[in-house]
Amino acid sequence: MDTLESRELRYFVAVAEELHFGRAAERLGMAQPPLSRAIQQLERRLGVRLLERNRRGVALTGAGETLLHEGRAALDATTAAARRTRRAGGADGSGRPRNRLVLAVKAASSHELLQKLLDAYAAEPGAAEVEVLPSGTCEQGEMLRDGRADVALMHAPFNSLAGFDGEELMTEGQIAVLPAGHPLAARATLTLAEVGAVPGLPLARWSRDGAYPPGPGPEIHDQRQLAQLIALGRTAAVFPESARAWLWAEHAAVPLSDAPPVVTHIAWPAHSRSLALAELVRTATRL
Structure with a gap:
């Protein structure tokens, strides 16, 4: 059988990401026994072992790693198709299709x-x-x-x-955005190492794939929050040169001499x- 149902993929991706049947079942809003049976049926249909089960938990096999990668892409594609179709079928206030x-x-x-x-x-x-x-x-x-x-x-x-x-x-350089009153704000240029090692001024952290990277800097949710925290002297940030357009009077922008260009x-x-x-x-x- 060379076809997969989206339901099967959702079940498998949940187990593969959680590496725990109980947590995956809770995430999916279902009981654990039918989830286990569904994964076993999927393995039989495909003729390969997707998961290694032992007392310590669950681990992905090589085939499981492949299906996790392909399954995520397939689920994204079906979600994207639904969202774009809904957007294309939307209407304006007069009932006409909305472009x-x-x-x-x-x-x-x-x-x-x-x-x-x-x-x-x-x-x-x-x-x-x-x-x-x-x-x-x-x-x-x-x-x-x-x-x-x-x-x-x-x-x-x-x-x-x-x-x-x-x-x-467009191609441009990068700048460090600092509080205007900070001693480094008077410098003509800075290096990435200097910006990353300023005492009491940790770099802001943006979410990546739904998670924040480790570090002492504050977790940033939007531009206004970041602008305010920089103005208050709580954080610093690195941006492309074009970010100068949104800076406040309480901010300073210093070019970075060793940062790669941004395209x-x-x-x-x-x-x-x-x-x-x-x-x-x-x-x-x-x-």
Whole structure:
């Protein structure tokens, strides 16, 4: 049997991520015995062992690792299909179909480029409505894969463009954003090591794939929170040069001498056939 049901994939992915049948059953809102039977039936159908079970818990086999990777992608694809179909079938206040694109952007970056893009595209005949969806540091790719976004502004080397089509739009340096009164704010340049080792001024932490990296810095949920914490002298952050556009008077921006350049791309799912998306990309590359 070479076909899999989405229900089977959801069950397996839950067990593979939790590595515990009890926790997976709780996460799925079901009893443990039918979940165990479902996984055993899946293994029999595929003719391979997906999980190694012992007293210490559950571990993935090589085949299980493969199905976890492929299963996540398949579930993302089905979720994305539902979200984009619902978006395409939405209506405006008059009942007419609503032509809309969702653009994911990293919070607090590419402001000038984004404004130019939105203004230029809005001037195009028949332009779709563009909803701008701010995201964390590395969430744009996940938002494209699961259908929350149709297109994204992504930044190499921080974002991976694997699996997406894209066009390069801009290359820029990086800056450290510090409280204006901090002694380092008067420096002409700084290094990444210097910014990461300032006593009492830990670097802010953005969510990556739903989790925050370890460290003493505060967990950041949105741009306004970050701006306020920097102004209060509680944290510092590293951003592309274009982030200067949103800085407050209480902030200082110092160029980083050893940070790699940031390349901004407009990216979209490789299988997209949206005419509105194609026009947005053409507008972006003309800027």
